[in-house]
Structures are given as C-alpha cells and as structure tokens.
Amino acid sequence: MKKKLLALLMAVVMVTSLTACSSKKSTGDSDKTKTEATEAPASDDTASKSDFVVSMITDTGGVNDQSFNQSAWEGLQELNKSTGAKVSYIESKQETDYTTNLDKCVDDGSNLVWGIGFSMADALKTAASTNPDVSYAIVDNSYGDQTPSNVTGVMFRAQEPSFIVGYIAGKTTTTGKVGFVGGISSDLIDQFEYGYKAGVDYAANELGKKITVDAQYAESFSDAAKGKAIANKMFSDGCDIVFHAAGGVGVGVIEAAKEANKFAIGVDRDQAYLAPKNVLTSALKLVGTAVKLVSEKAAKGEQIGGQTFTFGLTEDAVGIPDKNPNMDPAVYEAAMKVQQSIKDGTIVPPSNKDTYKEFGKTLSK
Template sequence: MKKRLLSLLAVSAITVTLFAGCGSSGSGTSTADKGSSNAKEYQVAMVTDTGGVNDQSFNQSSWEGLQNFEKNNKGAKVSYLESKQESDYATNLDKVVDSGNKLVWGIGFAMSDAITKAAKSNPDVNYAIVDNSYGDDTPANVTGVMFNAQEPSFIVGYIAAKTTKTGKVGFVGGIKSGIIDQFQYGYQAGVQYAAKELGKDITVDVQYAESFSDASKGKAIANKMFSSGCDIVFHAAGGVGVGVIEAAKEANKFAIGVDRDQAYLAPDNVLTSALKLANVAVENLSKEAMSGNKIGGKTYTYGLKENAVGIPTENKNMDPEVYKAAMAVQDKIKNGEIVPPYNEDTFKSFGK
C-alpha cells in the first residue's frame, strides 16, 4: 500500500565503491583524481570499527557522508581503512595520519580509547568519533558525535506494538553499551506507550549477540524469537542485523532496520527502520573543519530537531493509519511532550 509521504528526511542513495585490501585491514579511496599530492587538497579519512565499511549500517552511512563531502567541496579528498579486529584500530589511525589526512574519523564507540591515544600523540591532527562523547574531558583536537537514537527507537517501538498480531516483539542488540541502551530502552518505551494506548499487554524479548559482525548469530537469535512467537524483531547490531533481516525473510515475519533505510535488504519483510544518519553529521562537520572552523573539544548531538534521526518516509509494509499515528508521536517528541528514555534508569521512570 502506498503511503502518504511526509517530508522528514531526504536521503540520497550513494553508490559505495569498495576496494578489498590485504592483511588485517581493507582500504578505499574516493573516485576523485588520484594524481600527485596537491597542497590545496583537504584530506579526510575514516577508520571503521570491526563491522566494516559495508556493514549496511552506520559505518557505511559514515562513508557515504564522506563521499558526499568530497563531491560537494572542491579540493576535498576522502579515504577509509577497514578494521578487521580491535587491534587494528591504533595501527589504522597511525596509517591515515602518515598519509597526510587533516581530519580523521573513528566510527563507533569501541574506538574511543584508540582515538584518545592517537589525538594525544598527534596534537596537530583533528580527530572526530561517531557515537562517543568524552564530556568535559574531550581533548582540544577531538570532536564527539552523538545521536538521540532513543527518539527513532521509540517511534519504531510504537509502530511494532501497533502492528504486532501476536503481542510479542523482539530486540536484538550487538554489544551492550550506553549507545545500544538508547535503542533498547527507547524501543521498549515505544512499545509500552502504544500498548497502553491499545489497552493490551505486549512483551519485548531482548537478547544480545555480543558482536556487531556475526550475521549468522543474528539470524540464529532472530529465528529463535520468531519460533517463540515474536512477529517483529528490531535490531541495533550492525552487521549482525543482516542475519536478523534474513531470518525475518525466511520466516515471513517483520524485521525493523537500523541506522539506514534497510528495506532494500528484504522489501517485503522490513517494516520500517530507525534512522540514525551518521552521513549527515560526518559530511557537515567535515565541511566545518575544512572551512577552518574549530570543531574540537566538544560534542555535537543530533536528533529529530536536526533531521538526523527518524524513520523513512516510505514504508510499504506499514498500515497508513499506523504511520499517521507514528508521525503524531514524532511531533510529540519534537515538542518535548514525550521524552524517550535512553537507559535503564530513565526507562524505569518513564511515564510515571
């Protein structure tokens, strides 16, 4: 069924060009002229976490942001290095500095320690990290980027509760952390909010894969959830989530995607996605840095008000009335009438 579109986010589809590397990391460069080094070039690189640049999630979204940055800013040149394991972080950060990059992005909270050490060793290089804040201890040459991921998670939880036929839905997390708590508890609160509206009891099965890359584990967890009565499963698990979506397709149930619009992975089995548009932040802050503006020493937070989180405008598997109700909930979050919880403590007090 065709949905009435509401302009929340306009996201361009970017073709990701990947180049496989040898050893512990892969690397990629832009499609710009690869000629000799130009003094006018502003080089920006990103180092992925272990999910990899083609994780169908926030690493990929971040790389799309850098590609847009290069496309839209003359003189910009971008590249990436892919981490296969945590021990690659420090090595890859050193490599991109040695290559002359002026801004280095670390993708994912797991890179926080490696970024801190690299920034201390290279005070003349600017660093930025997605999904981490150092608070008052943020080094002068480091920028933290955070998202109010609990906001779109609340919305998709609300949608799940309004859509479920069994009264049982699931959540699959990657590795437990403060970041993934935003997704879990935002989602659970959204389910709870809708259940109260409906006057029903709707349960949420929560499990963690202890990985962001093991798709087979995600598939196994989701299969178990579906066989135990869940008919909708939301994941916040990077590459693990690809397995969750595969399980939904095979079981003919619904999955809810994360970070990017993941409907293309299973057009008939992705109900919607909780968007966290890392590409928006990465492109905007890279442009600020290239322009000479100081972005270091602080944290930037992106949410619904910045049009950096939300849900897709097109959701063919969703009832139009559910979409309409979800947009009303979104408006309540924007105006502060609903404040989605982001951890266990705020979840316990939510709605009281």
Template sequence: MKKLAAFLLAALMAVSATACSSGAASSSEASSEASGQAASAAGSSSAAATNYKVLMVTDTGGVNDQSFNQLSWKGLQQLEKDVPGAKANYSESKQESDYATNLDKAADDGNQLIWGVGYAMAGALQNAAQQNPDIGYAIIDNAYETVPSNVTCVVFRAQEPSFLVGYIAGKTTKTNKVGFVGGQKSDVIDQFEYGYKAGVAYAAKELNKNIDVVSQYAESFVDSAKGKAIAKSMYSGGCDIVFHAAGGVGVGVIEAAKEANKYAIGVDMDQAFLAPDNVLTSALKRVDKAVEQVSKDAIDGKEIGGKTYSLGLTEDGVGIPEEHKLMGDDTYNAAMALEQKIKDKEIVPPASKDDYDAFVKTLK
C-alpha cells in the same frame, strides 16, 4: 529523502561545547538566523579544500556493514563529490587491536581529519589525538567527559527514532509479542533498547493491552549467523516483529524475518532493500549527513574541536523512512504525531533502564 545539509549545518553551528559521558549529550535548537547562514555557507568549502585529506577508520563491522560504517563512508564519498580537492579514504579494522594501528597510519599518511567510527574506538582515538595535536579527529557515537581540543564528537539521540519504531511495532503486532536483538551491551545500545521498549509500552497503553518485549544480545556486531539464530528463536517463540541494533548481526535478523515471513525493523540506514516485504521500518541515524557536514566545517576552518554535537529529531539527525507501505497510513501518521510531541518535548524517550522504568510508571 528530505534535504538535510543546510539544516544539519545550522544545528551543528548552534550546539555549544558539552561535557558528557559516552553516548549522551545535550543539544540546542538551531535558530532561523543560523539556518540562513547555513544555506549561504553550504558551498563555501571548495576554496579551502585543495589536497585536503580525510580518512575514516571503521570499527570491526567493516565498511560494508549495511549500517553506520557504510553510512559514514557514504558521507565521505559525497564530500569528495561536493568539494573539489577533498580526498577521502578509509581503513578497515578486522579486530579491535587494529584501531590504534590504523589511526597511527592515518596520521603518518598526512590526513588532516581522521574519523573513528564507533564508541569502541574511543580510547584509541583519544590516545592518537593526544599524540598528534596538530591533526583534527572526529568520532561517531562517543563523547568524552572532557573533549580534547582537536577532537569533535558526534552523538545521536537514538532513543528517539527507537521510540517511534517501538510504537509502530506495538501498533502492528498481531501476537502481542515482539523482540529486540542488540549487538554488545553499552550505553549507546541502551538508547535503542529502552527507547524501543518505551515506544512499545506507549502503544500498548494506547491500545489497552499487554505487549511483551523479548531482548537478547549477540555479543557481536559482525556475526550474522548468530543474529539469524536468535531471531529465528524469537519468531518461533511467538514474536512477529524483531528490531535489531546490532550492525552486521542484524543482517541475519532480517534474513530470519524473510524466511519466517515475519517483520524485522532495521537500524541506522533504511534497510528495506534487504527484504522489501519484511522490513517494517528502520530507526535511522543520518550519520552520512553528519560526517559530510562536520568534514566540510573542518575544511572551512570552523572551530569544531573540543565540541560534542548531539543530533536527534529536532535537528533532523535521526528519524524513520517516509516509505510506510507495510504499516499503512494510519500507523505512520500516528507515529509522525508522536515525532512532533518528541520535538516539542511533550514526550522524552528514555535512554537507559532507570529512565525507562520511570517512563513506564507515567503510563499507569
């Protein structure tokens, strides 16, 4: 995997405070000067970290969801290794009513920085931040219209890697029918769905053929059995590739792919380890690197409160795995060429239905 820490820090330093709605934020490119500053600052946290306590509160997917909760915890575990004196912990939420309770307990236990993982925690975390203005808070996958001064928001332009995996699906499908399984409908999951559909449409245009995309939501991020049932139905209905953006539900999607000897596309982390012969690729969100770096910035006393950081391909905050044995060199290299076009803003992947409809019109 690419070495990301210094570049991510540069990106975070370069992004200005942004007012935006859930799941969407603007970003600015890091300068070469900022990159140099990042490289020199990467090891500066240890002096400020004496007994610095950081805790993350998971959403209902839990810390072993094979997705972004697990990645967030990986980032904090790495923080403990890299920064002597930093102490990391987590609280698992079994149901949404646990969010407020876990956030209150985290404050009572003397944590200086408290992470909320997932947009579903937005209301509870905002209330906790208002009640505890001397404590720092951070949240993954949510941005507030007005960001509280003691809150840091980290969002990812998930439509960008989703476009790439959609393109790969379109180039790879033999049945000209592919699927998408979402967890629960939201602006965040829209980024995955419509970015993916746009990538499929782009490949279809390039190949001069029609490719159908079937979408279904599980109304859950934890019910792997439901994910497996949905995917089995898609495979039996003619889909040969299914992309999921559904947390633990996606584990069932990958199990179905393995049983049907079809392809699945993973999300957030490289999920090929779950089925090496069936996970075609994954739409990565490098949540672990972002959590670790923002936590280091907090320890160093940097002014990160009241800001929203948006990470995409340009900031190396999202992407696809380098391993590509199942798709072959030609398809992978074509996807990398598209990645560069996205970085150069020649292609702007859609993050919503309206944007998708407008994008598709440009392909006709």
C-alpha cells in the same frame, strides 16, 4: 620533409607520455586492512581540487555493514563530491587494528581522522594526544569535560527513532510479542533498547493491552549468523516483529525475518532493500549526514575540537523513512504524531534503564 616527419613523431611521443602520466591513480593496500582514496573532478569554475584530506577507520563491522560504517563512508563520499576533499577509509578486522589504522591515517597525511564507533574511544584519544596537530572525530562517543582540544565527539539521540519504531511495532503486532536484538551491550545500545521498549509500551497503553518485548544481545557487531539464530528463536517463540541495533549482526536478523515471513525493523539507514516484503520500517540514524556536516566545518577552518555535537529529530538527523510500504497508513500517521510530540518535548523517550522506569510511571497515571 624528413625534419617535419621527425618533429611530428616527437610531438606524438610527448602527447602519449603526458597522457600516461595524467592517468596514473594511487591504489589502496591489497591486504585486509584496505585504504580506498577518491578525488572529485575539478569543476569548470574551480582552479584546483581541495587539499583537505579526511579519512575514517571502521569498527569491526566493516565498511559494507549495511549500517553505520557504510553510512559514514557514504557521507564522506558526498563530501568529496561537494567540496573535492580527498577521502579514504581503512577497515578494522579486529579491535587490535584500531591503533595501527589510526597511525596509518596520520602517516598518509590526513587533516581529519574519523573513528566510527564507541569501541574506538580509547585508541582514538591516545592517537590524538600523540598527534596534537591532527584533528580527530568519533561517532557515538563523547569524552565530556575530558574532550581533547583536537577531538570532536558526535552523538545521536538514538532513543528518539527507537521510540517511534517501538510504537509502530506495538501498533502492528498481532501476537502481542516483539523482539529486540542488540550488538554489544553499552550505554549507546541502551538508547535503542529502552527507547524501543518505551515506544512499545506507549502503543500498548493506547491500545489498552499488554505487549511484551524479548531483548537479547549478540555480543558482536559483525556475526550475522548469530543474529539470525537469535531472531529465529524469537520468531519461533511467538515474536512477529524484531528490531535490531546490531550493525552487521542485523543482516542476519533481517534474513531470519524473510525466511520466517515475519517483520524486522532496520537501523541507522533504510534497510528495506535487504528484504522488501519483510522490513516494516527502519530507525534512521543518519551518520553520513553528521559526518559530512562536521567534516565541512573542519574543511572551512572552523574550530570543531574540544566539543560534542548531538543530533536528533530537531536536527533532522534521525527518524524513519518516508516510504514504508509494509506499514498500515493509519499506523504511519499515528507515528508521525508521536514524532511531533517528541520534537515539541511532550514525549521524552528514555535512554537507559533508570529513565525507562520513570517513563513507565507516566503511563500508569
């Protein structure tokens, strides 16, 4: 009897020990530059989880910027759910963090490392040359003919959704004055600014009236207070709609619209939830979709390096939300016709100052 009791006690101890071991999970660093890892549970028909490891480095806007960093992370989380790939992120508090964070991803065994934002271009290219066996990808940057064989660029035709929301702003404004708030001036943000301005002009041409656009830059992607201050000034100066392409700065723009009871236009993802009654629409740039698609290719062993993928309306990677409760239905229908015209090439939205000038000449004919 004693022998049976002893055997039973030993079995209980062994089960308890195994349970404790299986419940252990790795945790991220506790400092400001944080890593968060996650694994999808293996399904019944999967013998083991994927051993592919993907990590991403945010820019200074952080992973909860309500914009493209957050969208990129959501894309990796979807990748984790659909493939079991291990995914993680590290936040950058300042640009000097980029190099250190990129190195840490390699040290952690990442197969694919994402840099989120064009400001990481130099640091990522240097990391790629140091670690030729690691694949890298970057959002909103192309190295063109100088793209290393282990680097993939991901670009968007951001001027396309920007044109659409500019058209919507032009058809909606009652004051004849709208605004644009950019983050840091660059070729990339030019796509948003001049696409938006051209859309406003296109609507004004249809309506046979003049609509002006006040454009200003915050020189930041994280200073929400500055975004709010700029938008407040625009609203007090007569703008009734302000579009932002400014990451975390845009949260302040939307807050200003809510307080002034005016309209803001969101960017990158549907930002209506930030101010349900004061977000007119959003210029969607589905970073998460692109990050997931490119990562899936890499996980399957496809050669993705040495090239740039470009996403736009024809790839269903940009646009506006399906639901826009604050928009006149007639304006939405007109905007959908404009969207189709962009898809079929009848309208080619400008992406910079020079092409914007050329576009203006077509309207005066």
